[in-house]
Amino acid sequence: MKRAKKTYGSCVNTFQSLKYLTQSKFQHTRSSDSEDLISHCFQIQDSKHEKVPWKAIALAVFLAIGGMVQLTAGVLIFTGHIGKEYEDRFWPFLILGVIMFLPGAYHLFVAFAAYKNIPGYSFSSIPDFD
Numbered sequence: 008m009k010r011a012k013k014t015y016g017s018c019v020n021t022f023q024s025l026k027y028l029t030q031s032k033f034q035h036t037r038s039s040d041s042e043d044l045i046s047h048c049f050q051i052q053d054s055k056h057e058k059v060p061w062k063a064i065a066l067a068v069f070l071a072i073g074g075m076v077q078l079t080a081g082v083l084i085f086t087g088h089i090g091k092e093y094e095d096r097f098w099p100f101l102i103l104g105v106i107m108f109l110p111g112a113y114h115l116f117v118a119f120a121a122y123k124n125i126p127g128y129s130f131s132s133i134p135d136f137d
Contacts, residue, residue, distance in 0.1 A: 057121075060135035067114035067133075074108025077101075 081100030083089045120128035 057130045058135075059130050060133050062136045063114065063133050064118050067111045067118065070107045070111025071115055072111075074104045074106070074111055077104030078108060080104075 077100045080089070081097055081104055084093050084097045084100060114133055117128055117132050118130070121130045121132070
């Protein structure tokens with residue numbers, strides 16, 4: 008199934024000229040033209056019919072949890088709750104934890120926002136592995 012994509016860029020000039028016409032001396036006789044233009048330029052597929060990328064969401068969960076575990080281990084090493092002989096492992100845990108946590112948390116947020124139908128977020132924003 009093909010997904011409809013947001014087409015903001017193709018309508019920007021049309022909106023600017025429409026704004027100019029409504030603010031200039033000329034009177035716009037048909038108000039339905041602007042409504043048709045808006046509905047035409049912003050065709051977004053309903054999220055109920057979108058395919059949910061379950062593999063990508065599972066990977067995002069893995070990355071977020073793995074990143075949190077590594078960040079926690081790095082902080083425990085730094086604060087001394089884990090033995091002094093492991094001090095050299097602080098930076099690798101911290102760097103890998105950040106590298107794993109940030110993309111995982113971002114994609115989980117996008118998936119949650121798409122699930123809640125928040126405008127601007129859709130499951131098509133999440134890369135899938137199909």
